[in-house]
Amino acid sequence: MNYLAHLFLSGNDNELLVGNFIGDxxxxxxxxxxxxxxxxxxxxxxAIDSFTDNHKVVLKGKERLYPRHHKFSGVLVDLFYDYFLCKNWLKYSEEPLEMFIRNKYQILEQNIxxxxxxxxxxxxxxVEDNWLSSYQNVIGISxxxxxxxxxxxxxxxxxNASSDLLLHENLYDAEFNCFFPQIVDFCNSYKIRHGQT
Incomplete structure (x- = not known):
């Protein structure tokens, strides 16, 4: 997953969010x-990266990109999924996207x-280029x-991978919405197992 998804999946624990941000x-x-x-x-x-990289829905997306992008296919799917998280934001959060982004920037700044x-x-x-907000449109993804x-x-x-996104946008959108509730459930279970709700 890419930055926006990792921050979203961290929930409301600030230190957990910082760790998720610096994970790579x-x-x-x-x-x-x-x-x-x-x-x-x-x-x-x-754990999020391992779950994502081995998920059958994500693997389908990677396979679709592989002929043109080879080993970078996984990186592209991760970025595409941030675009679809923005596009489908209200399905997964009651907090407005821009408010979420401002709050997360503030938390990260406080823990720099x-x-x-x-x-x-x-x-x-x-922050300088407002990456998280830019993922809302294809220009930002480009x-x-x-x-x-x-x-x-x-x-x-x-x-040139934005052309792949546009060509198969409906398919990636459907795959994202199949996958994302599963990664949300995985993360909720992970936090419970490790004593954090």
């Missing part, structure tokens, strides 16, 4: 350097000193794809 930047057992709940957020981030340097850089860029393409050292065609 914390490797191996380095989560032990953080508070218990931030560490839980890091581990939850990994807890983040590793890479996550701090990502956060500042995210900008994100162009940025991903430039930052990736391997040859790729990600900057």
């Amino acid at each position: 930047a914390v490797k191996g057992k380095a989560f032990s350097n953080y508070s218990r709940r931030i560490a839980m957020g890091i581990k939850m981030h990994r 000193e807890s983040m590793p340097p890479l996550s701090q850089l990502i956060f500042h860029k995210m 900008k994100a794809l162009n940025g991903l393409s430039k930052r990736t050292k391997f040859q790729n065609n990600m900057k």
Whole structure:
């Protein structure tokens, strides 16, 4: 999953949210350097990614992209799903999307000193360009794809992947709405199992 989904799936626990946000930047057992709940957020981030990467609905989306995008197909599905989370926001949240985004930016800003340097850089860029809000439309997704393409050292065609999104938009939308309630349930169960509701 991409940034918006990870933040949404964290629920209302601020430290869990911080851990989920920095999850990609914390490797191996380095989560032990953080508070218990931030560490839980890091581990939850990994659990979300594992659940997502192995889910049959997500795998269908990756397979559809594979002929043009090969190993980057998973990254693209993750980003596409943030677009569909925005598009379907009111199905999953009573809080207006823009209010949610402002609140999460504020929480992350308040916890910036807890983040590793890479996550701090990502956060500042995210706020500067308002990534989370930009995922609401294809223009914003195209900008994100162009940025991903430039930052990736391997040859790729990600900057043109918005055409794949538009070509199969209804199909990805249906797949997202099949998958997302399942990841919500998975995360709710994860939090209960680990003593956090």
